[in-house]
Amino acid sequence: MPTAGNFSSEIWLAVVTCFAAVFTQNILLSYFLGMCSFVSVSKEVKTAAGLGLAVVVVITATSILNWMAYWWVLVPLGLEFYRFILFIIIIAAFVQLLEMVIDRYSPALYLALGIFLPLITVNCAVLGSVLWMVIRNYSFVVSVGFGLGSGLGWMMAIVAMAGIRQRLDESKIPAGLRGPGITLIIAGIMALAFIGFTGVLQ
Amino acid sequence: MNGQTVTKPAKQIILDGLWYDNAIFRQILGICSTLAVTNNVLNTLVMCISLSLVTALSGMTVSALRNWTPRSVRMMVQTLIIAFFVIIVDILLRAYWPEMSRNLGPYVGLIITNCIVMGRCEAFAGTNRPWPSFLDGLFSGLGYSVVLLAIAAFRELLGMGTILGFAMPYFSTHWDKWIIMVMPPGGFFVLAMVLWLCRSVEIKRKS
Numbered sequence: 001m002p003t004a005g006n007f008s009s010e011i012w013l014a015v016v017t018c019f020a021a022v023f024t025q026n027i028l029l030s031y032f033l034g035m036c037s038f039v040s041v042s043k044e045v046k047t048a049a050g051l052g053l054a055v056v057v058v059i060t061a062t063s064i065l066n067w068m069a070y071w072w073v074l075v076p077l078g079l080e081f082y083r084f085i086l087f088i089i090i091i092a093a094f095v096q097l098l099e100m101v102i103d104r105y106s107p108a109l110y111l112a113l114g115i116f117l118p119l120i121t122v123n124c125a126v127l128g129s130v131l132w133m134v135i136r137n138y139s140f141v142v143s144v145g146f147g148l149g150s151g152l153g154w155m156m157a158i159v160a161m162a163g164i165r166q167r168l169d170e171s172k173i174p175a176g177l178r179g180p181g182i183t184l185i186i187a188g189i190m191a192l193a194f195i196g197f198t199g200v201l202q
Numbered sequence: 203m204n205g206q207t208v209t210k211p212a213k214q215i216i217l218d219g220l221w222y223d224n225a226i227f228r229q230i231l232g233i234c235s236t237l238a239v240t241n242n243v244l245n246t247l248v249m250c251i252s253l254s255l256v257t258a259l260s261g262m263t264v265s266a267l268r269n270w271t272p273r274s275v276r277m278m279v280q281t282l283i284i285a286f287f288v289i290i291v292d293i294l295l296r297a298y299w300p301e302m303s304r305n306l307g308p309y310v311g312l313i314i315t316n317c318i319v320m321g322r323c324e325a326f327a328g329t330n331r332p333w334p335s336f337l338d339g340l341f342s343g344l345g346y347s348v349v350l351l352a353i354a355a356f357r358e359l360l361g362m363g364t365i366l367g368f369a370m371p372y373f374s375t376h377w378d379k380w381i382i383m384v385m386p387p388g389g390f391f392v393l394a395m396v397l398w399l400c401r402s403v404e405i406k407r408k409s
Contacts, residue, residue, distance in 0.1 A: 029386060030386045031238050031386075032233070032234055032237040032238040032386070032389060033234055033238075033312070034234060035233045035234040035237065036232070036233070036234060036317050081289055081292070081293055082289070083311075084285050084288055084289055084292070084311050084314055085282065085285045085286075085289065087311075088281055088285055088314055088315075092278070092281070122315050122317065122320065123315070124234040124235060124312050124315045124316075126315075127308075127311065127312060127314065127315050128234075128308055128312055131307075131308030131311050131312065132307070132308055135307055135308055174398070174402075175401075175402070175405055176397075176398045176399070176400075176401035176402035176404075176405060177394070177397075177398045177401075180397055181394050181397040181398045181401065182394070184390045184391075184393050184394035184397065185390065185391065185394045187390045188387040188388075188389075188390030188391045188394065189387070191385075191386045191387040191390055192382070192387040195385065195386075195387070
């Protein structure tokens with residue numbers, strides 16, 4: 001089971017990993033994960049922020065759950081190859097549970113987030129960050145930081161994109177480039193800007 | 203499930219998959235899991251073959267089980283079938299080509315959440331016989347592969363001056379390499395150009 005030594009150094013490593021996941025290795029802009037909903041749900045800042053928030057919660061929580069399931073159950077049993085099935089079941093079950101809990105206790109929040117929750121199960125950013133976490137052998141605390149950072153990074157990218165796209169509504173864009181085409185070009189320019197963060201962390 | 207089948211000739215299934223309903227430029231589906239590896243033609247080729255096989259085989263399986271799957275749990279059943287084939291691909295890659303498995307990292311596993319696989323199972327395999335579903339999955343996968351391989355070829359050629367690792371005549375010697383092409387922004391730009399081109403062709407064809 002991966003550990004990073006004493007507790008304070010682990011916390012520091014988690015903070016650094018979180019920062020890296022938001023800026024230098026943004027899950028969307030450098031790993032292209034979560035593109036489908038990024039292209040289709042980035043038309044309005046409000047909905048983008050709602051979906052982003054839901055993704056932050058789901059990635060952070062499923063990182064914790066899947067870390068425990070992987071290192072405490074699958075690895076001791078030698079069943080690592082079952083991880084894809086286990087991860088996707090845990091993610092689907094967690095999303096379903098979250099949907100029921102929110103519906104029960106906060107109808108207002110359910111109205112704001114409810115429609116996005118089913119979409120999140122098939123959002124590659126969730127499964128992707130869980131798989132990265134396992135491949136990179138992150139310790140528990142670092143995994144929490146990584147999950148949080150991945151979620152925040154994705155949320156930031158989709159909110160920024162929605163803001164830009166709202167402004168684009170009135171501009172004249174070639175017919176073939178309208179919609180997804182221009183979104184991808186903007187995403188490319190954003191990714192270019194984020195390359196500027198490379199080297200901030202060693 | 204009522205077991206009713208929609209008959210569509212094999213030729214139409216193939217054409218739809220390759221062009222008319224092409225997953226990428228018609229529906230913008232499934233770019234997540236593969237775009238990241240398109241800075242290298244070889245990695246893309248392996249990903250595309252894996253994806254086409256998973257789509258075809260899971261389409262066939264979903265179709266074969268369609269009359270025994272209750273509607274309420276069909277998403278879960280589909281996900282498990284897809285995950286089953288992805289695990290087989292992952293194990294095969296790790297056993298026979300560990301280096302490639304490391305290069306692809308988490309992206310093989312991400313085929314599970316690729317919208318194309320689930321999309322074809324849901325839209326086609328659920329109401330069709332196994333053999334047409336297999337064809338549909340295979341050719342949807344191939345239509346997707348053609349676009350991604352074109353993207354990969356552009357990116358590797360302009361960014362590294364090679365294709366499949368072989369040095370190309372002009373590009374490896376006189377070409378000032380566009381490193382940005384093999385970095386993430388290059389992927390976004392090239393995909394946007396491909397979309398622009400295909401959509402413009404389609405708009406012209408319709409008018």
